[in-house]
Amino acid sequence: MPDPRRTLADLGDSVIDRRRFIAFTGALAGTAAYAQLRGDLAVAAPKLRGYPFRLGVASGDPAPHGVALWTRLAPEPLVEGGGMPLKDVRVRWQVATDSRFRRVVRTGSAAAVPELGHSVHVDVRGLRPGREYYYRFLTDRDSSPVGRTKTAPGWNDRVRRLSFAFASCQKWDDGFYSPYRRMAEEDIELVIHLGDYIYEYGVGSGGVRNATVPDSFAPECFTLERYRLQHSLYKTDPDLQEAHRLFPWMVTWDDHEVANDYSGIYPEWANTSPEFLARRAAGYQAYYENMPVPVSARPRRGHVQLYRRLRYGNIAEFNLLDTRQYRTDNPCGDGEQPPCDAGFDPAATMTGRTQERWLMKGLARSRARWNVLAQGVLMGQLKHDAEGGRFWNDSWDGWPGQRARILRRIAQKDVSNPVVITGDWHSTFVNDLKADYENPNAPVVATEFVGTSISSNGDLEVYGPYYGPMIPFNPDIKFFDGDRRGYVLCKLDHREWRTDLRMVSTVSTPDAPVSTFRSFVVEDGQPGAQEV
Numbered sequence: 046m047p048d049p050r051r052t053l054a055d056l057g058d059s060v061i062d063r064r065r066f067i068a069f070t071g072a073l074a075g076t077a078a079y080a081q082l083r084g085d086l087a088v089a090a091p092k093l094r095g096y097p098f099r100l101g102v103a104s105g106d107p108a109p110h111g112v113a114l115w116t117r118l119a120p121e122p123l124v125e126g127g128g129m130p131l132k133d134v135r136v137r138w139q140v141a142t143d144s145r146f147r148r149v150v151r152t153g154s155a156a157a158v159p160e161l162g163h164s165v166h167v168d169v170r171g172l173r174p175g176r177e178y179y180y181r182f183l184t185d186r187d188s189s190p191v192g193r194t195k196t197a198p199g200w201n202d203r204v205r206r207l208s209f210a211f212a213s214c215q216k217w218d219d220g221f222y223s224p225y226r227r228m229a230e231e232d233i234e235l236v237i238h239l240g241d242y243i244y245e246y247g248v249g250s251g252g253v254r255n256a257t258v259p260d261s262f263a264p265e266c267f268t269l270e271r272y273r274l275q276h277s278l279y280k281t282d283p284d285l286q287e288a289h290r291l292f293p294w295m296v297t298w299d300d301h302e303v304a305n306d307y308s309g310i311y312p313e314w315a316n317t318s319p320e321f322l323a324r325r326a327a328g329y330q331a332y333y334e335n336m337p338v339p340v341s342a343r344p345r346r347g348h349v350q351l352y353r354r355l356r357y358g359n360i361a362e363f364n365l366l367d368t369r370q371y372r373t374d375n376p377c378g379d380g381e382q383p384p385c386d387a388g389f390d391p392a393a394t395m396t397g398r399t400q401e402r403w404l405m406k407g408l409a410r411s412r413a414r415w416n417v418l419a420q421g422v423l424m425g426q427l428k429h430d431a432e433g434g435r436f437w438n439d440s441w442d443g444w445p446g447q448r449a450r451i452l453r454r455i456a457q458k459d460v461s462n463p464v465v466i467t468g469d470w471h472s473t474f475v476n477d478l479k480a481d482y483e484n485p486n487a488p489v490v491a492t493e494f495v496g497t498s499i500s501s502n503g504d505l506e507v508y509g510p511y512y513g514p515m516i517p518f519n520p521d522i523k524f525f526d527g528d529r530r531g532y533v534l535c536k537l538d539h540r541e542w543r544t545d546l547r548m549v550s551t552v553s554t555p556d557a558p559v560s561t562f563r564s565f566v567v568e569d570g571q572p573g574a575q576e577v
């Protein structure tokens with residue numbers, strides 16, 4: 046509950062209790078202070094060209110006492126500028142304990158400004174741990190869809206179980222989001238997205254979705270306006286919107302939010318340039334504008350603070366990593382390459398030194414049963430031939446030195462049940478992770494689950510035939526499938542972590558059924574998954 050001693054300035058800020066607010070403003074009525082407060086909260090109302098909440102609503106980063114809320118005003122999502130006037134628009138928001146908003150517990154207002162694509166980000170505070178809440182946004186005329194969210198349990202709470210889904214890689218024009226339609230039916234507390242939320246490529250009409258897309262979508266994304274349009278196009282999908290509306294998400298990015306296989310300030314196959322830095326900044330800003338991330342992720346001079354840690358009582362701690370922004374250039378070159386000594390240079394890093402230190406410190410301190418590294422790219426080793434003569438350098442195989450260092454320290458610090466969850470590959474892997482891949486008897490340090498794509502590659506069987514024949518050279522890869530689309534369901538208690546691979550039959554229709562293709566279990570204290 047809010048502190049009644051809070052100042053007027055604090056109240057104007059945003060987080061206020063509705064009943065107390067009415068009582069408070071009633072007492073102040075007629076004073077200059079009240080006029081100023083009312084002015085702050087009044088909706089400055091340029092007339093909008095239509096319903097402004099066509100991109101839906103979302104929540105993210107659940108904490109014990111707060112959650113991030115998001116919407117973006119766009120009455121005409123597929124038009125540059127979203128059909129919005131070049132003016133600030135004040136949007137009110139409400140959080141209630143019931144879906145009909147009879148018991149509003151927090152309310153406030155925020156400005157949707159053209160410099161941020163008329164997006165709205167609110168960090169709500171003062172909520173209670175482990176509770177379900179409903180939220181909505183209001184303009185002077187319209188009300189958004191009602192979102193549902195749930196706060197995390199208290200930091201030191203004993204939490205018996207936790208269920209969540211993770212997903213990645215959702216190329217809009219490769220297929221429908223039937224996996225999201227099925228995810229919306231799951232009994233889960235949160236969704237984790239591991240990147241390739243959009244793809245930067247041009248989009249045309251027709252295709253699997255048989256959609257009509259304006260010509261402005263034909264070119265690849267380079268500018269802020271074009272990245273914004275791409276996010277809008279993806280967000281118009283009703284199944285993606287529904288999965289956002291129903292669950293809080295935790296998101297991180299991979300490469301396609303900017304450009305294929307870039308590393309830090311380096312585009313693939315090229316040196317850095319002012320053009321690439323501008324492109325990266327545009328992609329980063331559009332990402333912020335369209336994601337339910339906290340205000341702390343707002344870009345500052347082209348940098349976004351995206352890596353962060355979220356705790357679920359004593360059961361799990363999530364380290365959301367940024368495996369793109371701080372990379373040194375690929376030490377052994379781009380694409381598929383033979384290994385090289387530079388991959389073991391301590392200066393070569395996928396996360397940057399600061400993030401690595403932050404990660405190791407957090408893991409060493411954690412008291413959670415399961416310690417999750419949620420991140421972009423394959424961490425397990427994948428030899429492309431029997432001799433290990435070629436590796437895919439965009440993944441951790443391109444940075445084997447840092448991978449070994451991180452896994453060695455995880456083993457030394459005796460981190461409780463480290464589990465890595467990964468996107469990127471449009472394929473499923475279940476891997477034993479080792480600090481020393483040269484030694485066949487090296488102990489297993491951690492478990493990795495790589496989820497397939499939501500829609501990327503569509504129903505085409507592309508990666509199965511290419512990577513499938515390599516799997517026998519890699520005894521630490523316990524399972525591989527390259528041909529199915531879906532998401533991954535994880536159910537945790539204090540004895541075991543269960544992973545269900547939830548696969549749809551097709552992404553050529555929006556309503557395909559889902560089934561559990563395979564299931565795996567990691568037992569407490571026993572790194573490595575077993576199929577069940």
Ligand SMILES: [Fe+2]
Pocket residue numbers: 214215241301469470471501
């Ligand atoms: Fe992808």
